[in-house]
Amino acid sequence: MLAFILLLVPLVTGCVAAAVGWRRWVGWLCTASLGFVLVTGVVLATLVVHRPALSEFSGALRVDALSAFMVIVIGAIGLLAVCQSVRYLEHEISSGHSSTRRATLYAVLVQGFITTMLLAVVAGNVGVMWVAVEATTIITTFLVGYRRTRGALEASWKYVIICSVGIALAFLGTVLVYLAALHAGHGAHASLEWTSLMSVAHHLDPGVMRLALALLVLGYGTKVGLAPMHSWLPDAHSQAPAPVSALMSGVLLTVAFYVLLRFKAIADGALGVGFSRTLFVTAGLLSLAVAASLLLSQRDYKRMLAYHSVEHMGLIALGAAAGTPLAIAAVLLHVLGHGIAKAVLFLAAGEILLVEGTTEIDQVKALLARRPALGGVFAFGLVALLGLPPFSLFVSELNMLRAEVNVGLGWVAAVSLVLMAVIFGSVMSHGRHMLFGARPDGEPVQKSPSLVTVPLIGALVGCGAIGVLAWPLDSLLRAAAMVVVK
Amino acid sequence: MNNATYLSFLEIAAGLVILCAIVTLWRRSLRAIVRALAVQGMALGVVALVLGLHRHDVVLVVVGCLVVGAKGFFIPTLVKRVLANEPMSRETSPLVNVPASLVGAGALTFLAYGATRPVVALVSTSAGRLIPLGFATLLIGFFSMVVRRKAASQIVGLLLVDNGIALVAFLATAGVPLLVELGASLDVLLVVVVLRVLAVQLWSKFAVLDLDDLQELHD
Numbered sequence: 001m002l003a004f005i006l007l008l009v010p011l012v013t014g015c016v017a018a019a020v021g022w023r024r025w026v027g028w029l030c031t032a033s034l035g036f037v038l039v040t041g042v043v044l045a046t047l048v049v050h051r052p053a054l055s056e057f058s059g060a061l062r063v064d065a066l067s068a069f070m071v072i073v074i075g076a077i078g079l080l081a082v083c084q085s086v087r088y089l090e091h092e093i094s095s096g097h098s099s100t101r102r103a104t105l106y107a108v109l110v111q112g113f114i115t116t117m118l119l120a121v122v123a124g125n126v127g128v129m130w131v132a133v134e135a136t137t138i139i140t141t142f143l144v145g146y147r148r149t150r151g152a153l154e155a156s157w158k159y160v161i162i163c164s165v166g167i168a169l170a171f172l173g174t175v176l177v178y179l180a181a182l183h184a185g186h187g188a189h190a191s192l193e194w195t196s197l198m199s200v201a202h203h204l205d206p207g208v209m210r211l212a213l214a215l216l217v218l219g220y221g222t223k224v225g226l227a228p229m230h231s232w233l234p235d236a237h238s239q240a241p242a243p244v245s246a247l248m249s250g251v252l253l254t255v256a257f258y259v260l261l262r263f264k265a266i267a268d269g270a271l272g273v274g275f276s277r278t279l280f281v282t283a284g285l286l287s288l289a290v291a292a293s294l295l296l297s298q299r300d301y302k303r304m305l306a307y308h309s310v311e312h313m314g315l316i317a318l319g320a321a322a323g324t325p326l327a328i329a330a331v332l333l334h335v336l337g338h339g340i341a342k343a344v345l346f347l348a349a350g351e352i353l354l355v356e357g358t359t360e361i362d363q364v365k366a367l368l369a370r371r372p373a374l375g376g377v378f379a380f381g382l383v384a385l386l387g388l389p390p391f392s393l394f395v396s397e398l399n400m401l402r403a404e405v406n407v408g409l410g411w412v413a414a415v416s417l418v419l420m421a422v423i424f425g426s427v428m429s430h431g432r433h434m435l436f437g438a439r440p441d442g443e444p445v446q447k448s449p450s451l452v453t454v455p456l457i458g459a460l461v462g463c464g465a466i467g468v469l470a471w472p473l474d475s476l477l478r479a480a481a482m483v484v485v486k
Numbered sequence: 487m488n489n490a491t492y493l494s495f496l497e498i499a500a501g502l503v504i505l506c507a508i509v510t511l512w513r514r515s516l517r518a519i520v521r522a523l524a525v526q527g528m529a530l531g532v533v534a535l536v537l538g539l540h541r542h543d544v545v546l547v548v549v550g551c552l553v554v555g556a557k558g559f560f561i562p563t564l565v566k567r568v569l570a571n572e573p574m575s576r577e578t579s580p581l582v583n584v585p586a587s588l589v590g591a592g593a594l595t596f597l598a599y600g601a602t603r604p605v606v607a608l609v610s611t612s613a614g615r616l617i618p619l620g621f622a623t624l625l626i627g628f629f630s631m632v633v634r635r636k637a638a639s640q641i642v643g644l645l646l647v648d649n650g651i652a653l654v655a656f657l658a659t660a661g662v663p664l665l666v667e668l669g670a671s672l673d674v675l676l677v678v679v680v681l682r683v684l685a686v687q688l689w690s691k692f693a694v695l696d697l698d699d700l701q702e703l704h705d
Contacts, residue, residue: 153688161681172651176605205608
């Protein structure tokens with residue numbers, strides 16, 4: 001029942017929000033529901049880490065170590081984003097940009113968004129995973145366009161058009177996998193359950209599976225933000241409200257990647273690792289190259305963060321291409337580390353936009369001197385995201401590169417290091433511009449609300465702690481990697 | 487229904503699907519394009535109906551009826567509503583002119599036949615031979631999304647992609663499990679509704695419906 005309750009709690013909270021309308025306590029209730037998700041994720045992880053998967057409703061919901069890990073990721077980043085939504089909505093209402101009715105809509109949509117992401121990671125059926133990922137697109141479209149400015153509407157238009165085409169391709173890929181399973185001996189008993197697909201993986205028709213995997217990588221890759229279908233991402237992430245950007249960049253991208261990992265495991269059974277490796281290396285290097293070239297001349301700090309997500313999705317695609325247990329464990333650690341760091345940065349960026357009133361890098365100066373707390377959070381967030389120790393992204397990037405070298409993808413590791421160095425340089429120079437400098441005479445040092453800074457600092461400390469101490473995630477990461485590596 | 491009539495019905499319906507896709511490239515009046523889309527939706531429903539009758543599969547017959555209703559009538563009506571806001575319901579400036587688009591459609595059809603060879607070989611039924619037509623419809627939809635500028639044309643392209651995929655799904659597997667099938671159909675409906683809401687907001691607030699006007703966000 002645990003997985004079912006996990007889905008029910010955020011959904012019911014959303015219904016409560018719809019029934020009573022936006023209030024401050026509703027915001028805290030939503031935050032509490034995300035706290036529940038995080039705790040349930042930890043409980044599920046302890047239940048399945050050394051034992052077989054939990055199965056509910058005859059396999060409709062299925063939780064193994066990989067699912068449990070993703071529930072923890074959704075819970076942790078969701079908690080951060082939903083608690084910051086309270087401040088965001090109160091500011092929007094008090095400044096007249098939003099009404100109580102629109103704030104209610106926002107709260108309900110965010111709860112729905114969280115529920116569909118949770119459904120995607122605990123579903124046992126790849127068809128249901130598809131439905132859940134598609135549902136996230138429809139729900140988040142209205143969140144991206146929440147501010148109803150011309151830019152926001154334009155971003156949501158592009159988002160829904162591009163992601164719908166992508167997800168349609170993923171549907172075709174799923175249909176082809178089903179077709180291959182129909183002809184794989186089991187005949188009428190074929191189903192879209194992930195476990196039954198895994199059990200017939202060796203008998204799936206290779207020709208059809210090649211076409212299917214290519215369509216799936218292109219299709220789900222659109223939602224992940226992998227090049228060449230990434231073009232919706234910088235627009236949507238820069239136009240959405242900051243907590244929504246944090247959720248989309250921190251978790252939604254990796255939920256789509258999670259589905260891709262499941263399909264990669266099936267396809268590897270049918271085709272060997274060679275074919276999926278080629279696809280993931282191509283998508284990964286292309287994403288890194290796109291991010292490197294567009295970050296160089298970036299003038300908008302929210303778009304800078306968005307392109308940085310394209311880079312990190314490229315990195316995890318390369319890690320998945322290596323495909324060893326070490327590599328997949330590093331990929332998953334990177335998913336968590338990037339999610340936390342990126343959520344912190346988007347939330348800090350939202351606060352900067354709120355107090356400075358601009359998203360131009362040129363217009364923001366001397367943050368560390370003028371607003372030490374906010375500037376400090378932004379600075380440490382950037383340090384984490386650029387993969388410097390002690391944060392966990394350093395460990396995961398190092399392990400992914402090591403795994404790539406170990407499987408003979410040394411040249412891929414070398415090329416990605418060069419591109420990462422370019423990205424490092426350009427982000428550092430943008431960051432330096434925003435953070436350093438002297439405070440203008442006569443301007444007092446300004447404090448930031450502790451409601452904003454305390455959770456963000458807490459998240460950064462968590463991200464650092466994961467990087468320093470392997471415990472307690474280590475055994476969960478190993479178990480989760482073994483789910484999709486045979 | 488004997489085998490020969492079944493096959494010829496299926497061939498006519500599947501042929502109609504791709505023919506309508508080509509008509510959307512050929513005609514420039516958006517109203518004519520939407521009409522072609524409606525015919526395509528009905529033909530797609532007929533494919534499911536014929537398959538269902540042939541296999542004595544009641545579920546598939548019901549799905550076929552739903553597809554005729556949704557893709558033949560409901561969705562085209564919604565798209566027409568999007569057009570109602572637009573003063574110029576003609577595609578005035580496609581990136582590629584009509585003859586070149588038709589040549590492109592021919593090339594894409596060849597490509598579809600090449601790419602689907604393993605699928606056709608695996609299915610090995612007479613219905614399976616028609617699968618490349620679904621892929622060709624999908625590719626034409628993609629193509630038209632890239633070369634057409636109007637917001638409504640983009641919706642049409644998206645629907646072509648979706649209809650092509652549905653045709654493949656029906657012919658290859660006689661429909662994936664019902665839950666997924668319904669999820670997929672409901673999804674297109676919702677996407678079209680969402681796009682209509684966005685189009686209305688863009689039009690009423692900013693008088694934008696030409697995608698060339700959507701240039702605010704760029705690097």
